Amino acid sequence: MLTSEAIAKAKLNTPYGTKDRFHEHDDCIRIAYEWLDAQKKIQGPTPKTRPLKHLIEQWAGRYVSQNDVEVAANMHPEIFGTYPHFNISTRLIEPSPSRLVGIAEAHTQSYKNRKPEVTYAFKE
Incomplete structure (x- = not known):
């Protein structure tokens, strides 16, 4: 699990792709990290x-900002590139939904009910 201290650092x-920076909760970065890790x-x-x-x-049923994804990618040792062009x-x-276990903010909003924008090629 990513610590609050590591996330703050x-x-x-992080080289942000936007002028403004927005983070609602550190769990959003944890969620993005888990999604990227599975790829x-x-x-x-x-x-x-x-x-x-x-x-x-x-996937996570919660709002995640582009900046959250950028920080998660920056923290991941195997991910490089710039949003949305990562490796x-x-x-x-x-x-797997099990990746969200222990992330309190997962499934706290209605994003899960939206129409999927993509069909995944594989399931973890």
Whole structure:
């Protein structure tokens, strides 16, 4: 589990893609980290543009900002690139719901009820 101290440091060191920075809760970064961790890593950043934050929100049932995803990617030792062009396969993996166990903010909002924007190629 990512500590609040590690997240606070990462927020200071993350190269953000937006001028404004927005984080509702550290759990949003933890959620994004778990989603990214489940994806297959590839050699270079993907050229394909995907609405990653929306995919993560649908999976976790909670709002996640682009900035949350950027911090999570910055913290992950195997992820590089810039939002939304990280080094993850375009054949996305739907992470196991067990990854959200212990993240209190997961499933606290109605994002899970939205129409899926993508079909995952695999399930974890």
